[in-house]
Amino acid sequence: MPERTATIASRSGLHARPAAIFAEAASEQPVEVTIAMPGAPADDALDAASILSLMTLGAAKGDVVVLRAEGDGADAALDSLVTLLETDLDAE
């Protein structure tokens, strides 16, 4: 299954506004994308399009997360979401 790692760049971490922006973007992808902390089993990965899941993940600025997706367009979806995570969304 295609996967990518990304380092959270937003100052407030992956909650508040950055979580909303990221969840919205994930829900617009043609494939289902999951998010997890590195080392966590893939089965326990959370739905990246769920703002509540993102908030319970509690990823802070500088934390590394793993994104996974499968199917047509998975690679493109992952690449665009990684870019988003590595942007400081609080600055916008």
Place this chain on the structure above:
Amino acid sequence: MQNFQGVGVSPGRVIGTIRQMPKPVSEPPSGEQLAASTTAEDAVVGLKAAAQSVHDELKARADKASGDGKAVLEATALMAKDTMLLKSATKLINNNGSSAERAIWEAGASVSEMLHNLGGYMAERATDVLDVRARIVAELRGVPAPGIPASDTPFILVAEDLAPADTATLDPAIVTALVTSGGGPQSHTAIIARSLGLPAVVAARGVDEIPDGAEVFVDGAAGSLSLEPSEEQRAAALAWVENSATLAVFDGKGTTADGHLVPLLANVGGAKDAAAAAALGAQGVGLFRTEFCFLERDTEPTVLEQAAAYRGVFDAFPGKKVVLRTLDAGADKPLPFLTDATEPNPALGVRGYRTDFTTPGVLERQLEAIAIAADESEAEVWVMAPMISTPAEAARFASLCGAAGIKTPGVMVEVPSAALTSASVLRHVAFASLGTNDLTQYAMAADRQLGPLAELNTPWQPAVLRLVQLTVAGSAEEGNGKPVGVCGEAAADPALAVVLVGLGVSTLSMTARSLAAVGTVLKTVTLEQAQELARLALSAPDALDAKAWVRAKLPILEELGL
């Protein structure tokens, strides 16, 4: 013509149609099952449709909103169709045969608890999940969504009481007046109404039975609501439109008819308020509430962060007086790093200046930040501590101020003991400011937020006026002419403002929107007349008479609809 009588808390006379604020959504009974006629599949489809429409409604409101409100609404909209929430509800429907209402209720509760346990920012979002859950249940039941009704046409809002959170969704261009069946004169509804300049009546029993769409006349000064407005009332509402235009402008000079100067100052909570107050002609700031720099924080802001926030307010009043109140946490303003939420009696607990007993250091760092900001600005900065009870506390606060390089330390007089010993208290500091909201609450032993105690909880109580008089007398006894001002909501009531001036109060500080009304009325009386009215109020047997007697001698109030 049916009349409902309550307590007027913000003047204005308007005619409009009413909208009832929907009752809070009740909990679906525990163990509620799917109706026999409904399959689990249908229930899930229904739930998803309800969630989608709640999402769409919140999203549409977010699109129209701006700033912080927009961000919160956008995040809340996403929660409505969140897969984590819906999957957990779906599981309850499929596995337990729960009704859709009960399933989303329980799913929301567990997600909310999870966020709550994470603490900090997440904990604050826990209530958003509960709000979304209530909206979905309302949608499933086909009843109106909780909260202030969304509308494109103006209406008069009738509610049991408003919460601070409702302010965010209250659009003063749409809501033309507020009437509540509960709440008191110091309730959040009253404070919200005054800050927005909306006519408001609180504690008007029976108003929650008035049907939506009924045309009513509201008089925020008289504290009444009438069904089927008369021709006279229609004329009064029209006259108010004109009066309110003149009452919107303060000429920046508070004085009695005979030239006794009473500077009229503003109560502000931050730089934005301060700029607005300066534009409305405020002669300075009589109460700068610094909690707003601290609220919604899990940890104490740094000295430099604080200094920057204070500077924003100071800069709006170059060359003028800005009276800053040090952190007033506790009771209705808890702060996670400072106050204990489990106290049995928070209003009588560790709050205001007293947080320095349990968490020393925060106050000293705040004073350091104030001194930095004051040095960099041109405002004349005075600093006072809230909830001072004894001369010894005043002395200690003054020495902390001195050590930080603050020249003008003062105290708030809110605890009756401080009013009774004001001569001794004032020996240690340069000024006192009466916080009439808390002074009333403590003198009358009546919780500010409780509707049933509204009649006790008014600064018109002769006992409260006596405490004001004693505080002023204490300053005279002290002998150095140290000023005693008022910075509670009492100063915003034009009739009471005249009484306070008559009692010898030297400055009045209020929500900026009340400056013009207070200034206009003050100009119509001489100092001697104000003193006469003060004696009259003190001699009244109760608050209702005190107010009625004074108002009868100030015909301009009725003329202007104040």
